[in-house]
Each structure stands twice: as C-alpha cells, then as structure tokens.
Amino acid sequence: MNYSIIIPIYKEEKNIVNLIRRIERELKNKIRYELIFVDDDSEDDSKKFFKQNKNRNTKFYIRKKKPRDLSKSVAFGFEKSRYNNLIVMDGDLQHNPKDILKLVKVYQNTKCDIVIGSRELVSYKKANLNPIRFICSKFLNFFFNIIFKNKILDPMSGFFIVKKEIYKSVKNKLLLLGYKILIDIILSNNKKIIIKEVKINFNVRDKGFSKMRLKILFQLFIFMIIKFFKYENK
Ligand SMILES: Nc1nc2c(ncn2[C@@H]2O[C@H](COP(=O)(O)OP(=O)(O)OP(=O)(O)O)[C@@H](O)[C@H]2O)c(=O)[nH]1
Numbered sequence: 001m002n003y004s005i006i007i008p009i010y011k012e013e014k015n016i017v018n019l020i021r022r023i024e025r026e027l028k029n030k031i032r033y034e035l036i037f038v039d040d041d042s043e044d045d046s047k048k049f050f051k052q053n054k055n056r057n058t059k060f061y062i063r064k065k066k067p068r069d070l071s072k073s074v075a076f077g078f079e080k081s082r083y084n085n086l087i088v089m090d091g092d093l094q095h096n097p098k099d100i101l102k103l104v105k106v107y108q109n110t111k112c113d114i115v116i117g118s119r120e121l122v123s124y125k126k127a128n129l130n131p132i133r134f135i136c137s138k139f140l141n142f143f144f145n146i147i148f149k150n151k152i153l154d155p156m157s158g159f160f161i162v163k164k165e166i167y168k169s170v171k172n173k174l175l176l177l178g179y180k181i182l183i184d185i186i187l188s189n190n191k192k193i194i195i196k197e198v199k200i201n202f203n204v205r206d207k208g209f210s211k212m213r214l215k216i217l218f219q220l221f222i223f224m225i226i227k228f229f230k231y232e233n234k
C-alpha cells in the first residue's frame with residue numbers, strides 16, 4: 001500500500017526540517033509515501049525553505065485563499081494526492097513520526113476505513129495538554145459521542161489515516177470549517193465504515209506557536225451543532 005501524508009502548516013518554519021528528517025528516518029524502505037505540505041501562505045521564511053527542498057516525494061503547496069483554514073488545507077492536500085491511502089498529521093512535531101507505522105500496521109492488518117491516532121485523555125498530564133484544553137477536549141468528545149451515538153475515544157485527533165475512497169464519497173458534503181476534518185468526514189458518511197483507534201504519544205509543542213484559540217473550540221461546537229441537524233435530516 002502507498003500513502004500520501006498530508007501536513008497542514010501555518011508558520012511552522014522552525015519545525016518542517018526536523019519533521020521531514022524524522023519522517024524519512026522512520027519510513028524509509030518501510031512504506032512507499034509522498035509528503036504533501038499545505039501552507040496557508042505563512043508570513044515567515046517557510047517559502048524560502050520550500051523552494052530549496054521541493055522534490056518528487058516532498059511537495060509544498062501554498063494556499064492563497066483567505067481566510068486561512070486547517071480543514072480546507074487538508075482537503076486541498078487530499079486533492080493533490082497521488083496515492084489511495086491518506087495520512088493526516090500536524091506539522092509541529094506534536095505527533096510523533098514513529099507512530100505513523102503504528103497506524104499503518106493496524107490499517108493494513110484490519111482492512112478498516114479509518115485509523116485514528118488517539119491521545120490518552122486520562123489526565124491532562126498524560127495527554128500533554130493544559131488543563132483548559134484538556135477539559136474542552138473531554139467535553140467535545142463527550143458531546144460528540146452522545147449526540148452522534150458513537151464510541152470514539154478521540155474524535156478530535158488531527159492524526160489519522162483515511163481511505164481516499166471514503167474522502168471522495170463525502171467530499172461534496174463536507175463543511176470544511178476550522179480544525180476537525182476527521183469528524184467532518186465521519187459524520188458526512190452514511191455508509192457503514194470501520195474505524196479503529198491506536199494509542200499515540202502526543203508531545204508538547206517545542207518550537208513555533210499554537211494557532212489554537214478559544215474561538216476555534218467555540219467554532220467546533222457550532223460545527224457539531226450544524227452537523228447534528230444535517231445528520232438528523234439525512
Ligand atoms: N494550512 C494551515 N495549517 C494550520 C492552520 N492552523 C493550524 N495549522 C497547522 O495545523 C497543525 C495543528 O495546529 P496547532 O496550532 O499546532 O494546533 P494544536 O496542535 O491543536 O494546538 P497546540 O497543542 O497548542 O499546538 C499545525 O501543523 C499547524 O501549523 C491553518 O489555518 N492553515
């Protein structure tokens with residue numbers, strides 16, 4: 001199986017070199033993959049780096065459309081992908097490149113449609129989140145599972161594999177708003193799909209800065225309510 005790894009980035013100039021190096025180290029000679037970075041026109045030195053490091057396997061796209069948006073950037077990357085299996089991960093090294101193979105193993109062995117890299121949301125320390133983010137994540141997970149009658153440990157994860165076929169079948173129904181394209185895909189789908197979860201390490205951000213704001217969490221809440229009404233009326 002071949003994989004397109006989509007990495008949305010915004011002002012991540014301090015992390016990309018390391019991320020590419022570490023992914024290469026983990027995946028070389030193990031799976032065939034391409035890297036697709038989708039940058040939302042960052043006002044830093046990322047572009048300079050892209051010019052020097054572009055190659056057949058590592059592509060950089062600059063999305064000029066405003067306003068910037070994480071989900072739209074991921075969908076943009078999906079559209080550019082060459083392979084039938086899509087991996088999405090963050091560009092700030094909070095997702096450990098070592099875990100890619102963990103997800104791939106489950107994806108290949110169980111022939112499921114989606115594998116989610118799930119953070120252990122047991123305590124805020126274990127999850128490497130600050131207490132407020134931890135409580136918000138727990139609340140959103142709870143809310144998601146109650147209203148959509150699901151049992152997903154970490155539907156808010158930004159680290160997952162999805163079959164391109166699934167994306168294609170729902171792409172016209174996606175809201176593509178804000179941070180969580182994974183729940184957008186899951187909720188836009190009306191066939192039965194198999195979802196597996198794998199525990200992952202979630203590191204604290206070392207370089208660069210977070211783009212997560214309370215506004216985004218609120219947007220996510222509204223997003224779920226919109227999806228709920230669409231879902232109920234399906
Ligand atoms: N293309 C694009 N990428 C984004 C945007 N916002 C965030 N990102 C990227 O998406 C990934 C996750 O964003 P973060 O800001 O790290 O969000 P987070 O991991 O939930 O928050 P922290 O734990 O505080 O880092 C990173 O690779 C960001 O660079 C955006 O508007 N457009």
Ligand SMILES: [Mg+2]
Binds near residue numbers: 090094210
């Ligand atoms: Mg982050």
